[in-house]
Amino acid sequence: MFNHIEGMNYPPREFQETGFQNIIKIIRAYPLATLISVHNNKLYTSHIPLIYYKDKQFPFGKLAGHIDIHNPQLNALQKGTAVNIIFHGPDSYISPSLFKADHLPTWNYIKVHIEGKPREIKSKDTLRQSLLKMTESLEANTSGYMLSENHPTMNKLLDYIVGFEIEITSWEGKFKLSQNKPTEEQDMAIQSMTVENKKDISALVKSILKDFQRSS
Amino acid sequence: MFNHIEGMNYPPREFQETGFQNIIKIIRAYPLATLISVHNNKLYTSHIPLIYYKDKQFPFGKLAGHIDIHNPQLNALQKGTAVNIIFHGPDSYISPSLFKADHLPTWNYIKVHIEGKPREIKSKDTLRQSLLKMTESLEANTSGYMLSENHPTMNKLLDYIVGFEIEITSWEGKFKLSQNKPTEEQDMAIQSMTVENKKDISALVKSILKDFQRSS
Numbered sequence: 001m002f003n004h005i006e007g008m009n010y011p012p013r014e015f016q017e018t019g020f021q022n023i024i025k026i027i028r029a030y031p032l033a034t035l036i037s038v039h040n041n042k043l044y045t046s047h048i049p050l051i052y053y054k055d056k057q058f059p060f061g062k063l064a065g066h067i068d069i070h071n072p073q074l075n076a077l078q079k080g081t082a083v084n085i086i087f088h089g090p091d092s093y094i095s096p097s098l099f100k101a102d103h104l105p106t107w108n109y110i111k112v113h114i115e116g117k118p119r120e121i122k123s124k125d126t127l128r129q130s131l132l133k134m135t136e137s138l139e140a141n142t143s144g145y146m147l148s149e150n151h152p153t154m155n156k157l158l159d160y161i162v163g164f165e166i167e168i169t170s171w172e173g174k175f176k177l178s179q180n181k182p183t184e185e186q187d188m189a190i191q192s193m194t195v196e197n198k199k200d201i202s203a204l205v206k207s208i209l210k211d212f213q214r215s216s
Numbered sequence: 217m218f219n220h221i222e223g224m225n226y227p228p229r230e231f232q233e234t235g236f237q238n239i240i241k242i243i244r245a246y247p248l249a250t251l252i253s254v255h256n257n258k259l260y261t262s263h264i265p266l267i268y269y270k271d272k273q274f275p276f277g278k279l280a281g282h283i284d285i286h287n288p289q290l291n292a293l294q295k296g297t298a299v300n301i302i303f304h305g306p307d308s309y310i311s312p313s314l315f316k317a318d319h320l321p322t323w324n325y326i327k328v329h330i331e332g333k334p335r336e337i338k339s340k341d342t343l344r345q346s347l348l349k350m351t352e353s354l355e356a357n358t359s360g361y362m363l364s365e366n367h368p369t370m371n372k373l374l375d376y377i378v379g380f381e382i383e384i385t386s387w388e389g390k391f392k393l394s395q396n397k398p399t400e401e402q403d404m405a406i407q408s409m410t411v412e413n414k415k416d417i418s419a420l421v422k423s424i425l426k427d428f429q430r431s432s
Contacts, residue, residue, distance in 0.1 A: 141315035
């Protein structure tokens with residue numbers, strides 16, 4: 001079941017996730033993907049939400065999303081160049097002060113790496129359906145808002161985006177969660193990560209937006 | 217002051233951060249970097265914390281960090297191949313249900329992109345000092361733990377890691393924060409992102425670790 005991405009068997013095996021169910025769990029909880037293409041020796045990266053779907057054609061299923069027609073990565077995707085995708089689960093600094101033992105500082109994280117083959121969605125109807133399904137999926141745990149097939153802005157948007165389906169060809173879970181430590185210490189590391197991830201970000205974001213408005 | 221990374225002038229200008237102070241703010245608040253190298257036409261990525269330092273030699277300063285000697289990206293870094301680095305600030309789905317106006321669903325995020333030139337830290341003493349300074353920086357807002365120069369595990373570790381300094385050659389802020397919306401709606405989007413980012417992650421992480429232990 002473990003699918004080795006060439007040149008990426010790092011971190012060591014103890015930090016590698018081997019169950020595809022956990023890979024899907026992270027993709028669904030953290031859908032904002034870093035989409036990476038290397039095309040004509042040039043690197044392109046975009047940040048877009050991708051939705052996971054099972055598909056009888058592909059053993060590991062597929063991801064669906066869309067990008068703006070002005071995004072410089074478009075050509076690489078349309079040409080079908082293989083993509084590397086990273087989904088970012090939670091992460092946090094793990095201070096030695098948490099433990100009785102004299103550990104070194106470290107950083108824990110959950111990252112999912114996917115390799116896939118993109119294929120353009122050429123039909124406007126299929127793209128529209130893809131947007132409706134994406135919204136349904138993203139709204140599942142929030143307000144339950146439903147995007148209407150006749151939403152006028154959406155129907156204008158269809159001319160300014162290109163939709164893709166990406167067949168998952170291989171995957172790797174880089175789940176660094178203190179698995180090399182005793183269970184008690186693993187629990188303390190999870191607790192620390194949980195607290196860290198509850199930090200109030202509003203002051204930071206507001207200060208950035210304030211500077212932003214001033215400088216632009 | 218705006219430093220265009222070639223082929224990356226996307227998203228549109230209204231979502232691009234132009235103040236370097238805000239770039240540093242995000243690097244300091246979210247130090248876990250995605251380090252990307254393209255070397256001999258092959259893509260390498262690692263997730264490591266990087267610390268920002270001012271440096272008289274470099275107008276935009278430098279980043280410092282280290283990787284394991286078994287990391288397949290090591291060679292690209294030692295050869296000095298240019299790196300692309302992404303720092304991941306907060307992000308969240310923005311539901312149309314937040315607004316009175318009939319907006320489309322979107323995803324807001326704060327991402328910092330850096331291009332840089334890596335240079336290996338060859339002296340063990342300099343590397344040791346780099347680890348001490350990194351710990352001091354990461355502990356600034358936590359327990360105040362101090363790493364000792366004589367920490368026995370750290371001194372053993374020095375043979376199994378390679379340290380780097382990365383000169384920042386260009387940078388770009390992809391700060392998508394509803395800046396194209398009225399201030400009132402920007403505030404609602406920040407509030408939504410803040411709530412979303414306070415989600416309790418412990419159940420998710422525990423369920424993953426449980427499966428993990430079972431399957432390995």
